Amino acid sequence: MEGKAAVQESSTLTSNSTASETLSELRSWKKRGQKKNIWTVDHVEGIKLRMNKRRRPSYRPEDQEAFYRLLEDPVIQSFLEADIFLKVSDKYLLSMVVEYFGRVGLPGHLYNRIHFFLALYIASDMEEDNPTSKRSIFQFLLGREHWPDLYKEFLKLKVEFFHAMGHRAWVTPELCEEIQAQNPHHWVWSRVRQCAP
Secondary structure (H helix, E strand, O other), X not given: OHHHHHHHHHHHHHHHHHXXXXXXXXXXXXXXXXXXXXXXXXXXXXXXXXXXXXEOOOOOHHHHHHHHHHOOOHHHHHHHXXXXXXXXXXXXXXXXXXXXHHHHOOOHHHOOHHHHXXXXXXXXXXXXXXXXXXXXXXXXXXXXXXXXXXXXXXHHHHHXXXXXXXXXXXXXXXXXXHHHHOOOOOHHHHOOOOOOO
């Protein structure tokens, strides 16, 4: 129990010092090339053409590398272990984190624990919107004692992160499965949610 308290305490100190750095990174980073939509022909009926609009995936290999690197972070590992019912960390929500990293477009080595939790919070907000489960993100990232004082700062960073994503939070299940298929035997993709208790 003392080990977890130490991890959370160091997490709080790290979170406070890197929060302002993260905000400035998100504000100053200019995304070089916005991805364009792809139009594909769905089917042809006589002279009518039915078109579908698909977005190209935004994630890059370096986003996946950053994601896998962050899975080794002790705070993130503790968080994933604690989410036994996978309410905020099943394989689909986690694959959305990879896509969100691509949408923000930072160089892979700059992503840190705060970015991971910001992306996971937005993914959970988009798909689940369960305030009780999302509160666990605050507790692990900001510390059980300090999160009530610091969560407003986290929410400000979430807005900046969402803005850096181009206000695009929706990710298709097919794209999530494509991300998972890049490394299908990684342990994180075995996090399949069962029926909720």
